[in-house]
Amino acid sequence: MRLAIDTATDVASVAVGSRDRSAPPVARSLRGARQHAAQIVPLIQQVLALAGVTPEQVAEIVVADGPGSFTGLRIGWAAAKGFAHERELPVVAVPSLLGAAHAAAAGERGPVVACFDALRGQVFGAIYAFPPDRVETIVAPGLFTLAELARVTPVRPQLAVGDGAERYADEILSWIGRSPVPLDARSLVAGSLLALAPLVGYPATGEPIYGRPAEAQAKWEARHGQPLPHSSR
Helix, strand or coil, rough: EEEEEEEEEEEEEEEECCCCCCCCCEEEEEECCHHHHHHHHHHHHHHHHHHHHCCCHHCCCEECCCCCCCHHHHHHHHHHHHHHHHHCCEEEEEEEHHHHHHHHCCCCCCCEEEEEEEEEEEEEEEECCCCCCCCCCEEEEEECCCCHHHHHHCCCCCCECCCHHHHHHHHHHHHHHCCCEECCCCCCHHHHHHHHHHHEEEEEECCCCCCCCCCHHHHHEEEEEEEECCCCC
């Protein structure tokens, strides 16, 4: 069995499913970033119980790698690595924007633009398509304004998803001709992480990809005129 954890945005989700996908995964979510630290472990326990899976049956952890919320990603990675360390399990990472796009596509080919709110008028954005049994990266994850993201893509997305897309819903509507869908409107990101891990997963080493320095780090570096020692960008 695989256990997937996504805490990159305000909507956190957990899913558990078999490697051979012989049955649909069991997934649940919680909304509200302030709940993540206190509720992610109980959510994992709830999903395992609903699936009838014991912790000993889990053979691999899949975690959303970012970009996304600095605090949220750290919570998800801490939960994943804590669960894995106790049982000496491998931890596989999948880009969080890819997970969101795949969940929104819900079996359709796309392309799908995924946007997470990065504040300061920007989004963490990427565009993906989903031909059978593979992933096509049209625009790799990066930090953009929506106007910049629209300029660099060679295609018009069919769907938009994410809190960044919702924040700039008028711009999304003008760009692709339809309103964005909420992150949990179709299926949960954690369930998509399970499906994507065999295709694009990679070992989760070091720290997650935050997309930009944390606010406190940015202020320290601006004040001192140099990178924060031992910082991860």
